[in-house]
Amino acid sequence: MNMRDNKKNILEKPFEYFIINNRRYLGSKTKILEFIQNSIDKHIKKYDSFLDIFSGTGVVANHFNKKNIKIITNDMLFSNYIIHYAFFSDDIYDEIRVLELLDYLNNLIPTDNYFSESFGDKFFSLEVSRKIGAIREEIEKVTSKITKREKYILITSLIYSIDKIANTCGHYDAFKKTSIMQNDFKLKPLSIDNESNVNNIILNADANKIIADIEEVDILYLDPPYNSRQYISAYHLIENLAKWDKPEVEGVASKMVNRKEYNSDYCLKTAINAFGDLINKAKAKYIILSYSDMAKKGNDRSNARMSDAEIIDILEKKGKVFVESIKHKPFSTGKTNLSIHNERLFICQTY
Ligand SMILES: C[S@@+](CC[C@H](N)C(=O)[O-])C[C@H]1O[C@@H](n2cnc3c(N)ncnc32)[C@H](O)[C@@H]1O
Numbered sequence: 001m002n003m004r005d006n007k008k009n010i011l012e013k014p015f016e017y018f019i020i021n022n023r024r025y026l027g028s029k030t031k032i033l034e035f036i037q038n039s040i041d042k043h044i045k046k047y048d049s050f051l052d053i054f055s056g057t058g059v060v061a062n063h064f065n066k067k068n069i070k071i072i073t074n075d076m077l078f079s080n081y082i083i084h085y086a087f088f089s090d091d092i093y094d095e096i097r098v099l100e101l102l103d104y105l106n107n108l109i110p111t112d113n114y115f116s117e118s119f120g121d122k123f124f125s126l127e128v129s130r131k132i133g134a135i136r137e138e139i140e141k142v143t144s145k146i147t148k149r150e151k152y153i154l155i156t157s158l159i160y161s162i163d164k165i166a167n168t169c170g171h172y173d174a175f176k177k178t179s180i181m182q183n184d185f186k187l188k189p190l191s192i193d194n195e196s197n198v199n200n201i202i203l204n205a206d207a208n209k210i211i212a213d214i215e216e217v218d219i220l221y222l223d224p225p226y227n228s229r230q231y232i233s234a235y236h237l238i239e240n241l242a243k244w245d246k247p248e249v250e251g252v253a254s255k256m257v258n259r260k261e262y263n264s265d266y267c268l269k270t271a272i273n274a275f276g277d278l279i280n281k282a283k284a285k286y287i288i289l290s291y292s293d294m295a296k297k298g299n300d301r302s303n304a305r306m307s308d309a310e311i312i313d314i315l316e317k318k319g320k321v322f323v324e325s326i327k328h329k330p331f332s333t334g335k336t337n338l339s340i341h342n343e344r345l346f347i348c349q350t351y
Contacts, residue, residue, distance in 0.1 A: 015099070017191035018160040020087050024170035025057045026234055029223065029290065032328055032343055033063045036290075039324040039345050040219070044286055047218035051284065053207045054223045054266075058084045064219075065196045072214065074203035076262065077231060079159060079242035081204035086156040086190060090197040091149040098153055101142065102187045105154070110134035114246045118254045123166050123237060125181035132162055135187070136244055157187045159238055171234035174253055208265070208274055212281045220284035224266040224275070226291055226304045232262035271305035276314050287318065289346040292328075311346055319350035 021030045029036065040047075048069060052061040055073040058080070065071045065088060073084040108131065110116075115133025120126040139154050146154075165182040167175045203210060207224075225231060232239060236255040239262070240247065247256045265274035279287065291311065292304065315321045328343040 015189055017189050018157065019191045020057065020062045020083075021059050022160055023057050023083075023163055026171055026229070026231070027223065027225065028057050028059060030057070030059050032326060033059065035324070035326045035343070036060065036288075036345065037063065039347065040288070042324070043322055043347050043349070044219065047286070049217040049219070051214060051217040051220045052223070053211070053220065053278075054225075055080060055084060056223065058087060060221060060223065062087065065193070065200070067196055067198050070199045070201075072201040072203065072217065074205060074207060074210065076204070076206050076264065077235060077239055078204055079235065079238045081202060082152045082242050083156045083159065084202045085149060086153045087192055088197055088200045088202055089149050089152075090194070090200060091147065093147055093149045093153065097146065098150055099189060101146070101150075101154060102157060102189060105135045105138055106187050108134045108138055113137060115241065118240075118249050119237060121181075122252075122254060123168060123172060123175045124162070124185075125183055128165065128181070128183055128185045131185060132158065132241070136241055140244060153190055153192075154187075155242055156190060159242065160190070161185060161187050162241075163238075172237040172253060173234050206264075208278050208281075211278055214283070216283040216285075218285050220282050220287045221290070222278070222288065223290040224271075225264055226266075226306070228267050228303075228305065230259075230263055230267050232259050266305065269305065272307075272310045272314070275306060275311070279314050279318055282318075285350060287315065287348040287350060289315070289348075291344055291346065293325075293342045293344060315346055315348040319348045322347045322349075 049072070050061065050064040050069055051072040052058070053074045055061050055075045058073055061071045061073045061084070071088060073088060075081060075084070110130035111134065112130060113133035115136060116126060116129040120129035124132065135158055136155070139151060139158070143151055162185070165185050166172070167181050169176070233255065236253070236259065240249070240256055247258060249255060250257050265271060289311065291306070293308075312321055324345045324347065325342045327340050329340045
C-alpha cells in the first residue's frame with residue numbers, strides 16, 4: 001500500500017475521540033465549570049490571561065482556553081504536564097502520523113514487561129497489562145522519529161485509554177478485588193482544539209517554586225489539594241507510566257518506593273503556610289481559590305487542611321474578598337461516603 005492509500009484508509013476508519021473531560025480524577029472540577037464561569041462573569045468584566053497553577057486534569061484551563069485568552073497551566077505531576085502539553089500546546093503535529101501510530105500501537109503483539117510484572121492481575125488483567133507496557137515501550141522506541149507533542153499525544157491517549165478499563169473506582173490507591181477484568185482495550189485519538197491554543201504556556205513544577213517568576217496575569221485560579229491525601233498516592237501508576245523510568249515498586253498497589261519528591265505541602269497540617277507564601281508572591285488582578293467545606297465532615301484524612309478564617313485572613317491582606325458557593329457531590333476515593341457539600345470560590349480582587 002502506498003502512503004496516499006494508507007492516509008485515506010486511516011482517515012476513513014470510524015474513530016471515537018477522547019475529550020479532555022473524559023478522565024476520572026479526584027477533585028476534578030468538570031461538574032462545576034458552569035458555576036466557575038458564572039462566578040467569574042459576576043465579578044470580573046474582562047480578562048485576557050488565566051493561570052491555572054494546580055491544573056490537575058486541565059479541564060478548568062480548557063474551559064477558559066480561547067484564541068484571545070492566554071492560558072498558563074501547571075501541575076507538579078509530570079503525567080498531568082504531558083496531558084496539558086498534548087491538549088494546549090501550539091507546537092504543530094502531524095495528525096495523520098499520530099493516527100497511523102495509534103493504529104500501529106493497537107496492533108502490537110505483547111510479551112511480559114515492566115508494566116505487566118508490576119501491575120498485571122491487579123489493576124488490569126495480565127493480558128491487558130502486557131499490552132499497555134508494550135505500547136509504552138514502543139512509544140519510547142519511536143521517540144527519535146516523532147516530535148515532543150506527538151509523543152505526548154500518544155502517551156495521553158494511553159493514559160485515557162487505561163483509565164476506561166482500570167479495575168478501580170477511579171484512582172490507583174487500591175484495586176477492586178472481586179471484579180471481572182476488562183480486555184477490550186484500545187487507544188483512541190484525542191479531540192484537540194488547536195485553534196484556541198495561542199501563546200499558551202505549560203509548566204511542570206511546585207507552584208510555590210515558580211509563582212514569583214510568572215508574569216502578571218488577569219486571573220490566577222488556585223485549586224490545591226484540600227486534604228491529607230497526596231495525589232501521587234492516588235495516581236502513582238499513571239505517573240510511573242508517563243515517566244517510564246521503571247522504578248522499584250512496593251506493596252499491594254505497586255506504588256513507587258520513592259515518592260517523597262512528589263509530596264505536596266498543601267496536604268500537610270502546615271498547608272496554610274504554603275498558601276500564604278503563594279498569595280504573597282502572586283501577581284494577578286484577581287485570585288480565585290476553589291476550596292470545599294469538607295472540614296470535619298468526612299473522616300480525618302478527608303478533612304480540609306485550611307480553615308475559612310485562615311484563608312480569608314490571608315486573602316484580605318491582598319485585596320477585597322467575595323465568596324461564591326454551590327452544593328456539589330464530589331468524586332470520592334471510595335473509602336468515605338461523602339455527602340453533598342459546598343464547593344466554594346474565594347474571589348479576591350487585588351489592591
Ligand atoms: C484538586 S486537584 C486540581 C483539579 C483540577 N482543577 C481539575 O479540575 O482537574 C489538585 C492538583 O494540584 C496538584 N498539586 C498539588 N500540590 C501542588 C504543588 N505544590 N504545586 C503544583 N501542583 C500541585 C496535584 O497534583 C493535583 O493535580
